[in-house]
Amino acid sequence: MASATSFYEFKPLDKKGQPFPLSDLKGKVVLVVNTASKCGFTPQFAGLEELYKTIRESLPNGNDFEILGFPCNQFGNQDPGSNDDIQSFCQANYGVTFPVLGKTDVNGDKAEPLFEWLKHEQPGLLGMKRVKWNFEKFLVGKDGKVKNRYASTTKPESLKSAIEKELAAEAPKS
Numbered sequence: 690m691a692s693a694t695s696f697y698e699f700k701p702l703d704k705k706g707q708p709f710p711l712s713d714l715k716g717k718v719v720l721v722v723n724t725a726s727k728c729g730f731t732p733q734f735a736g737l738e739e740l741y742k743t744i745r746e747s748l749p750n751g752n753d754f755e756i757l758g759f760p761c762n763q764f765g766n767q768d769p770g771s772n773d774d775i776q777s778f779c780q781a782n783y784g785v786t787f788p789v790l791g792k793t794d795v796n797g798d799k800a801e802p803l804f805e806w807l808k809h810e811q812p813g814l815l816g817m818k819r820v821k822w823n824f825e826k827f828l829v830g831k832d833g834k835v836k837n838r839y840a841s842t843t844k845p846e847s848l849k850s851a852i853e854k855e856l857a858a859e860a861p862k863s
Contacts, residue, residue: 695833699803701759702791704772709790711803716831717753718855720848721807723795724758725767725823726778733824734758734783736845741787744849750856753831758789759804763796764823795820810835830855 693699697715700708711719720740725731737756745751760775762768768775772791779785795804796819807827808818826839828851836855839848 693802693806696803696806696829696835697833699806701793701801701803704776704789704791706772706791709788714755715833717755718831718852719754719829720756720852721803721827721829722756722758723761723793723804723820723823723825724779724789725761725764726770726775728764728767728823730822730824730841731767733845734779734785737787738783738785740845740849740852744852744856748853748856753856754852756787758785758787759793759795759801760789760791761793761795761820761823763794767823768792795825807835807838811838828852828855831858 696719697712700710703709722737724734737758741754741756744754758779760768760772770778775792776789779789793801793804795801804820808820811827812818822841824841826843826848827835828837828839828848830836837851
């Protein structure tokens with residue numbers, strides 16, 4: 690979907706294999722993360738959940754923030770379980786309350802169109818058009834445009850000020 694101009698045009702699949710229309714998030718700030726259950730970065734689920742709760746509970750417009758997790762098994766076979774296994778793991782081990790959608794390819798011929806668009810809008814280091822590893826993050830503003838891309842090594846808590854800045858930005862006119 691290279692012709693897409695906004696994040697809100699996509700409908701990735703949820704944990705039950707049903708379309709999850711991102712248009713339902715219109716006007717929100719969204720952090721998109723490709724996740725994995727058996728990765729060295731997996732403990733970032735705790736940081737993501739803490740960030741999610743902190744922003745949503747402490748800011749007057751905190752409900753205008755969303756995190757979307759996209760489990761991916763493309764890096765070292767680090768998320769081999771079913772969607773149900775992944776959901777159970779995230780809730781039992783990290784108390785995750787933000788949406789974790791269906792298992793997704795982020796690179797290659799079967800890559801989710803959303804990730805193709807995200808990578809096109811915000812290339813990585815040296816213009817790289819692929820996701821390098823698990824827990825890479827994309828910050829999408831209220832206008833549906835990618836504001837920044839963060840490496841796997843970027844700790845979720847370090848994104849708080851960037852998210853607050855986007856939340857403070859004027860909402861786009863419809």
